[in-house]
Amino acid sequence: MTVRLARSALADSLASADTSRGHVTVRFGTPDDSWRNCAGLLADPAAFDRWRKDLAEWLNDRHDGNIPERTTAGYVLAWYLQIPAYLGAILFHTARRVPWLRPADLAFRLSGDRPHPDGIALLSAGFVCLPDDPAVGTPEATVVRDEAALAGVLRARYAGHAGEFVAAYGPTVRLGRHMLWGAATDALDSALWNTGRMFGDEGAGVAQAALVLPARIEPFTSASRLYPVHGEGRTVWTRRRESCCFHFALDGGTPCVTCPRVSAAEREQRVLEQS
Template structure:
């Protein structure tokens, strides 16, 4: 059965009312900006205002950490909760953005089929275009940006699987989906903290390197494994 966009979003909202497409913000921005060097250079200025002065590599990484999570969300939420992925193509996706430049959410205007392989091919194209452009403008390494994209996919699978109430089956999609995208994209890995599944991150957002960025995130991979595990246990209870 082929779903319309409206049917897909209704199915998503039934299980995840606060899905990414439900986010409201006054600015609608086409996701094609992620492959536009001129917009990306201006966005580094936006990042500097949001996070303080830092070099382009740090600011570009921080921004991609937010943008990639929002970009892949409609596709993952659609696949898991509606049975059909929403198209992650840059030309099909529109960001909802706050006036200060923060990403609030995203919606896709097209529906793909139910095959994860089709979604993998679509993600390969959209993520590849964005990663190449952001690396070229910011100086961030493409491999690091691909790692962030992998973590974004892993987290969205985890959250959508939780909303569906079938986490283990949904997380099993991570390996075959990632294999269809790009060899540079790390396979999402998961661990359990008590009874709670948690993404074992491969990437760092680098926000701790920005002025006022604070400490490393609880799940940051740039800390000793025993320290990360201790902080995760304390957070998860």
């Protein structure tokens, strides 16, 4: 799909956000037909089967033995949820703006190598912002009173998209509701944290994750799971996931450092060794 849109305040925000250090690029509008609208994907659940099949073939080239269905299901689950989470987190961190995150408002592109999203596009110009935003008074801007209110808008808009995804994706995989919403929680928490890290201020990422996920608020399965690890005269941050990608089920695979199967002691040791 190709969607070319007039320049807007959000287009300028995305253009000024240097995401070159991340694993996904963001943009306003789509330049060519290699991009897939999220609403179109959710309306075609069979597309998820094709996505998982392509992933299984990619994994099979790198791992011996059969590729478990739960692994491809877990990968695609996490990858898709990163689309609304990552875009929302970037604009929240860099501009204190929250765009529309409805499926019809987002598109993505899959990498030509590993079948994961490597590009995310925003397709609508409206956003919510704070009273001191320079775009206040323009037709695209809606103002809320403070950062807590803005965080609530991000949480609600992301939950709306995640809910539509869970309804479409859930029946195509053997994963329970807690796993699905646990993955949604993980994606938002991690996106807020990693955005701070990507832009050189991990502390801000941790703080904004706590602001957006201050407690267990339905339908999310927990508050922010980020916590500090102290050792060797330094402090590093990590988290315990609410869901699992099932990477460990691959031949030669091991649990990720944030996997719920990893004990707190092992996680802390691995985090300190890797930092």
